[in-house]
Amino acid sequence: MKNIKWLLIVLAAACLTTACGGSSDDPGQPGNGNGNVVGEWHMVSWSTLTAADIYLSFDDAGAFDLYQRLEKPTYEHFSGTYSYVGGKLSGLYSDNAAWGNSYKVTFNGDGSQMTLTGVAGTADVAVFARAPIPEEIRSGELEAAALQARSEQTLRFL
Amino acid sequence: MSCQIFCDDRGGSAEQTARAFKYAADNGATIAQCSFGYEAGGITSDDAYVRNASVEKQAIDYFIATQNCPAVGGGVVIFAAGNDEKGMASYPGAYRDYVSVTSISCDYTPAYYTNYGPGCNIAAPGGDAYQSYPQATSQVLSTINGGKYGYMQGTSMACPHVSGVAALGLSYALQLGKTFTQSEFVALLLTSVNNINQYCTGVDAKYAKQMGSGYIDAFQLLMNVRGITCIQVPVGSQATVRPLEYLGDGNASLTIASVEISDEDRARLGIGAAPTIFSNQVLFKCTKPGSAIIRIRLQAGTNSGSGMNGMTITREFALIARESRSANGGWL
Numbered sequence: 001m002k003n004i005k006w007l008l009i010v011l012a013a014a015c016l017t018t019a020c021g022g023s024s025d026d027p028g029q030p031g032n033g034n035g036n037v038v039g040e041w042h043m044v045s046w047s048t049l050t051a052a053d054i055y056l057s058f059d060d061a062g063a064f065d066l067y068q069r070l071e072k073p074t075y076e077h078f079s080g081t082y083s084y085v086g087g088k089l090s091g092l093y094s095d096n097a098a099w100g101n102s103y104k105v106t107f108n109g110d111g112s113q114m115t116l117t118g119v120a121g122t123a124d125v126a127v128f129a130r131a132p133i134p135e136e137i138r139s140g141e142l143e144a145a146a147l148q149a150r151s152e153q154t155l156r157f158l
Numbered sequence: 159m160s161c162q163i164f165c166d167d168r169g170g171s172a173e174q175t176a177r178a179f180k181y182a183a184d185n186g187a188t189i190a191q192c193s194f195g196y197e198a199g200g201i202t203s204d205d206a207y208v209r210n211a212s213v214e215k216q217a218i219d220y221f222i223a224t225q226n227c228p229a230v231g232g233g234v235v236i237f238a239a240g241n242d243e244k245g246m247a248s249y250p251g252a253y254r255d256y257v258s259v260t261s262i263s264c265d266y267t268p269a270y271y272t273n274y275g276p277g278c279n280i281a282a283p284g285g286d287a288y289q290s291y292p293q294a295t296s297q298v299l300s301t302i303n304g305g306k307y308g309y310m311q312g313t314s315m316a317c318p319h320v321s322g323v324a325a326l327g328l329s330y331a332l333q334l335g336k337t338f339t340q341s342e343f344v345a346l347l348l349t350s351v352n353n354i355n356q357y358c359t360g361v362d363a364k365y366a367k368q369m370g371s372g373y374i375d376a377f378q379l380l381m382n383v384r385g386i387t388c389i390q391v392p393v394g395s396q397a398t399v400r401p402l403e404y405l406g407d408g409n410a411s412l413t414i415a416s417v418e419i420s421d422e423d424r425a426r427l428g429i430g431a432a433p434t435i436f437s438n439q440v441l442f443k444c445t446k447p448g449s450a451i452i453r454i455r456l457q458a459g460t461n462s463g464s465g466m467n468g469m470t471i472t473r474e475f476a477l478i479a480r481e482s483r484s485a486n487g488g489w490l
Binding site: 043046047048049050051052053054056064066068069070071072073074076078091093095097098099100101103118120121123124142 | 387388478480488
């Protein structure tokens with residue numbers, strides 16, 4: 001094992017407008033602080049989960065956007081319509097799939113955090129904090145679908 | 159930094175190589191990009207390598223054990239697999255703890271010169287002169303002596319692609335404030351790949367599942383650096399999890415060796431019987447909602463059956479057991 005060699009070979013070189021669309025200014029349940037779901041949110045906890053990266057955006061016209069990094073290393077974008085009535089949040093995806101649950105909404109004192117508790121299954125408790133959705137996520141740059149489209153246009157080598 | 163162990167055709171002894179690794183570790187290096195090795199076939203087992211180059215191996219292990227970057231707990235050593243057209247990687251890269259890189263052409267087929275088989279862990283573009291002969295443009299445009307650029311081919315061209323992607327991943331980890339153990343980061347690297355077995359047909363059939371886990375994908379590594387992938391499982395009925403579908407492009411050459419869920423996490427999700435592995439699937443049943451971590455031990459690369467091994471890596475996933483979920487997979 002005296003000699004070792006180079007390994008170079010050098011050659012010359014919708015709105016289905018669910019019946020629900022529309023939000024309200026319901027401040028949440030009594031004693032749960034004041035708040036409004038409208039705005040952008042980032043999930044900070046669900047059970048012991050720290051891996052999921054989930055952003056929500058609710059506008060005041062009854063539309064929502066959901067960006068999730070969950071079952072893929074890339075982000076997925078969902079959208080649809082929501083209803084926020086009587087402290088309860090429910091909605092419909094743009095592909096007509098219903099939300100898996102409706103959620104009771106509570107806020108902390110200054111409305112900077114909201115807690116969504118599943119109406120069916122009270123163990124489903126997610127805490128969201130107000131946070132802007134990063135542009136690289138909102139723009140779709142980190143979505144698998146966008147990546148796939150780009151790779152089909154230009155052969156992706158790396 | 160560049161650590162010279164050769165002078166023209168001379169040098170490259172185990173002692174010189176050991177001094178270079180020691181210097182690099184003591185002077186801040188985190189990734190060792192190594193385009194050299196012993197001729198494939200000269201050493202055919204990890205045990206033989208340890209016996210014959212113990213000072214070199216000790217120095218490489220010292221490099222791996224030395225933390226110089228806050229984002230990763232140790233050094234990452236990446237070797238070229240060798241250009242001998244042989245069915246095994248060359249050492250040191252073939253050693254089970256070191257990453258060995260095979261070479262693919264610009265059409266994703268294995269380059270004609272690349273080593274493959276036991277000891278190989280991952281593939282990357284290394285050029286293939288025959289693809290464009292007599293033009294050189296199907297090789298890799300590289301720096302060459304004299305401050306110039308020129309077309310070159312070899313696993314020495316493939317290897318720095320993986321080293322560069324690893325550096326990109328560490329840079330992103332620093333930007334995000336993420337930290338990894340050395341083995342966690344290597345596992346991310348070897349599973350951020352796309353399948354190349356689909357191109358190993360006809361005269362290239364011998365390379366199928368012999369080129370490592372797949373070819374490196376920089377975007378996948380960056381996304382994997384952001385965090386572990388979550389797998390949603392049902393509550394109250396058997397979960398059948400196919401971890402390989404969540405790794406690489408879903409077709410990486412990986413084999414599940416074992417699976418682990420801690421006792422605490424099993425209690426949290428009400429998992430009674432231990433998870434079982436069946437045909438690269440993991441079977442278990444959650445009786446309570448919640449989340450937990452599942453660790454999957456995988457083999458990246460093939461074994462020779464006589465002392466050359468693929469690298470054993472561990473990837474973690476988060477299990478999410480919810481009582482209700484939308485049919486389209488959305489969180490809400």
